[in-house]
Amino acid sequence: MTAMQTFDFIIVGAGSAGCVLANRLSASGAHSVLLLEAGGADHHFWLKAPIGYGMTFYNPKVNWMYRTEPDAALAGRSGYWPRGRVLGGSSSINGMVFVRGQPQDFDDWAACGNPGWGWADVLPYFKRLEDSDMAREHADDWRGQGGPLHVSDVRAHVHPLCRDFLQAGAELGLPSTDDINGPQWEGVTINQITTRKGLRESASTAYLRPALKRTNLRLITHALAERVVFDGQRASGVQFVVDGQRHVAQARREVLVCGGSVNSPALLQLSGVGDAEFLRGKGIAPVHHAPSVGRHMQDHLCHDHSYVARKPSLNQTYGTWSGKLWAGLRYVLARRGPTSSCISRP
Numbered sequence: 001m002t003a004m005q006t007f008d009f010i011i012v013g014a015g016s017a018g019c020v021l022a023n024r025l026s027a028s029g030a031h032s033v034l035l036l037e038a039g040g041a042d043h044h045f046w047l048k049a050p051i052g053y054g055m056t057f058y059n060p061k062v063n064w065m066y067r068t069e070p071d072a073a074l075a076g077r078s079g080y081w082p083r084g085r086v087l088g089g090s091s092s093i094n095g096m097v098f099v100r101g102q103p104q105d106f107d108d109w110a111a112c113g114n115p116g117w118g119w120a121d122v123l124p125y126f127k128r129l130e131d132s133d134m135a136r137e138h139a140d141d142w143r144g145q146g147g148p149l150h151v152s153d154v155r156a157h158v159h160p161l162c163r164d165f166l167q168a169g170a171e172l173g174l175p176s177t178d179d180i181n182g183p184q185w186e187g188v189t190i191n192q193i194t195t196r197k198g199l200r201e202s203a204s205t206a207y208l209r210p211a212l213k214r215t216n217l218r219l220i221t222h223a224l225a226e227r228v229v230f231d232g233q234r235a236s237g238v239q240f241v242v243d244g245q246r247h248v249a250q251a252r253r254e255v256l257v258c259g260g261s262v263n264s265p266a267l268l269q270l271s272g273v274g275d276a277e278f279l280r281g282k283g284i285a286p287v288h289h290a291p292s293v294g295r296h297m298q299d300h301l302c303h304d305h306s307y308v309a310r311k312p313s314l315n316q317t318y319g320t321w322s323g324k325l326w327a328g329l330r331y332v333l334a335r336r337g338p339t340s341s342c343i344s345r346p
């Protein structure tokens with residue numbers, strides 16, 4: 001095992017959270033930051049072209065591709081949980097839909113005893129992170145302009161079937177909204193997406209890339225963190241593996257675990273943070289008894305509805321070789337057309 005140098009902050013995971021933290025913590029230049037990522041670079045074409053979602057959904061090179069244990073509530077079936085394993089993490093493989101939680105959700109968190117998490121507290125940060133096309137329309141207190149993450153308004157470019165869908169919602173008496181992230185957040189709508197000039201905008205493109213020129217930020221890819229190292233009950237470093245070689249980096253100030261909702265609790269448990277009895281049963285010496293770690297996970301199930309349409313869908317229009325060629329040319333020349341479109345914006 002080789003001992004590496006000491007950093008002020010060590011961040012595990014270069015996903016949505018890790019990229020933002022790497023940017024913000026290194027911004028002043030006063031602190032040294034080490035960012036460890038188990039996956040590799042995000043240069044691949046299908047990580048850039050929004051339609052690439054379908055190509056990365058089952059690609060083990062960029063995706064942890066987890067499967068749950070058989071679930072009694074799903075009649076014994078096991079669920080598929082994709083998670084990004086690449087710079088940008090899940091933001092490099094996600095559906096790019098930009099939708100914030102409802103104000104009530106945040107106020108509920110604050111009411112549960114979490115000061116600083118109410119809607120009025122988080123709204124300034126939501127505004128600061130985005131450079132939204134919608135901010136032109138909503139010169140109110142809801143949307144932001146000039147932030148690192150570009151949010152595209154694609155209403156003018158959607159497939160005609162989307163308009164039929166909106167109309168069907170109206171005929172059913174459902175509310176509709178022009179901006180799901182505005183004052184009226186409930187209703188049938190066209191999604192806003194995190195793209196910039198027809199390319200995917202991820203936490204990596206928006207936050208990490210601009211920060212990588214700083215000399216006080218060090219990024220190591222293909223670095224799998226195995227455990228947080230403790231000095232008593234203080235997290236003092238991280239043990240990780242690169243190319244089969246084991247290393248330990250020391251943290252003067254903090255270790256920030258940003259491995260995502262599946263890997264973060266797993267890494268904590270491997271480090272001795274979790275339910276003490278459960279850890280002992282697995283042969284792990286407990287460092288800190290925290291019974292909630294690895295429990296209370298909530299996920300939202302997704303399922304698709306398929307219908308036969310009278311109007312030609314994108315698959316029919318572009319499914320042929322000539323259609324694919326035309327779609328490819330439109331994308332390369334103008335960053336327009338179905339290749340620039342995300343899965344949730346047919």
Ligand SMILES: Cc1cc2nc3c(=O)[nH]c(=O)nc-3n(C[C@H](O)[C@H](O)[C@H](O)COP(=O)(O)OP(=O)(O)OC[C@H]3O[C@@H](n4cnc5c(N)ncnc54)[C@H](O)[C@@H]3O)c2cc1C
Nearest residue numbers: 013015016017038085089090094095096097225259260263
């Ligand atoms: C297929 C898919 C579609 C989605 N669609 C949308 C959408 O349309 N809109 C939306 O708002 N959200 C969507 N999400 C959710 C959203 O992308 C995530 O909530 C968000 O990216 C999570 O951020 P995170 O920082 O917690 O984790 P992640 O972004 O997953 O980052 C975790 C990072 O840590 C790394 N890592 C993990 N363990 C280790 C370790 N031991 N050592 C080193 N590195 C490690 C991982 O490789 C990864 O890069 C989607 C997610 C997926 C997977």
